[in-house]
Amino acid sequence: MQDVLVDMGPAFLGSRLKRLAERLQAGAMRVIEEAGLPLQPGHMAVLAALRGRALTIGQLAEAIGISQPGVTRAVGQLEKLGIVAGVPAADQRTRMIGLTPAGQAAAYRAATDLWPRIGLAAEEVLGGGGHGFLAQLTAIERALDQASIAERAAHASAGGLRIREFEDSLAGDFHDINAQWITAMFALEPTDRDVLEHPQQRIIAPGGTILFVEAPGLGVVGTCALQRTGPGRFELTKMGVRDSARGLKAGEFLLQAMIERAGAMGAELLYLLTNARCEAAIHLYRKLGFVDDAQIMAEYGARYERCNVAMRFAGLPAPPLAR
Structure with a gap:
């Protein structure tokens, strides 16, 4: 099942943190109930702030960092x-x-x-990275003190797509973006799994490349690979864009970058294999210069069971295919 909050990246940070908070607090609630205390997780910060001292509602709100109405509601419940x-x-x-x-x-x-037991449980969930995670939360809170999301969004531009090179930390994006669109329309074939699970060995090491497109506020939203299949021959493969990037022309931006990269890598033949059901993708390929090619189908089409369309980039001279 697609995880919308994950796919939408930083744009849905608030919703993802809320979901995380709900899961953490649900666990904490069970611990509190088992201890026999008639309290809720949201009461704990008030309890901690009032240990050894009395405070006004305003001072409590400042100490906890939430709104005065929220503090007033919690105090009323505790009274x-x-x-x-x-x-x-x-x-x-x-x-x-x-x-x-x-x-x-x-x-x-x-x-x-x-608190000690819940804290130890949280540290276990964080896997030893608790200090770094908490420091990052503090940095986020300080940044929001300086300017809210609304203020920052008012001055942000919706453009700003950029290309990123492959690195090991992006291998998961390469896998997930492609697995999502392939399984939505077809089924993952053995050759798909081989490439998606071993991009370094199957794409990079033999002389190919993998590029990613990143969108402001959304993170990595698309990817594409060039797989070297012979001297001067490259297959454009494993191209996918997340639904969250719809309308940004991220696919066109990425495909143009990949065509340029193929030229820089000395490609004499740039081709792709696809299926007629991928109508939007085929429209984009034709727009940027790919044409149907029966020779490509005959030479390479058997690689995928789902392949019934083969195309060659017409911006390069067509060399004779290997026999």
Whole structure:
């Protein structure tokens, strides 16, 4: 099943973090329930902030970093549970909130039992990278303090596509982008799996290349490979673009870059194999100079069961095919 939040990349960061928070808090809720405390995960920050001191609603909001209405709602819930209560203040116009004896006992239980166990569980999930992850969260929060997403989006440009070269960290994108479109229309064949699972050995090492297209706010949205099949001969293969890039012309941008790269690599023959069902892709290939070629089909078409269309880039002279 397609994971929309993952495919949409940074544009859906807020939704993905919310989903992550819901999963983390669901686990924390079970730990709290098993401890017999009548509290929710959202109450824990208030409990931690009030340990050993009384604060106003405004001070609580600042300490926790959430809105005053949110703090007011949490305090109201905790008052009903007998966990917090108003305490005398020097200025009678100021309302101070502090822990009741029951709240102090709950805070002690949380600090000595719940929080350490939940923290250890979280560190295990982070796989030893907790400090780096938390530092990155802090950097995100500070960046948002300087300018909100709305402010930054108002000055952002929807263009800015750029090409990225293959590196090991992008092997997963190469696999997932292609596996998604192939399985949506056909079935992964053995030759597909071989190339997608071993791009370095099957594409790069024999003299080919893999390029990616990256879109602002979306990350890597498309990929394409040039597979060397003989001296001066290259197959344009494994080209796919995520649905999240629809309307950005990322496919055309990527294909143009790949054609230029093929020329720079000394290609004498640039061809591709596809299926008539890929109508949008075939339209794009023809737009950028590919033409149907029966000789290509005869020579290379048996590579894929689904292949019933073979094309050659007409911008290069057509050398005689190998016999």
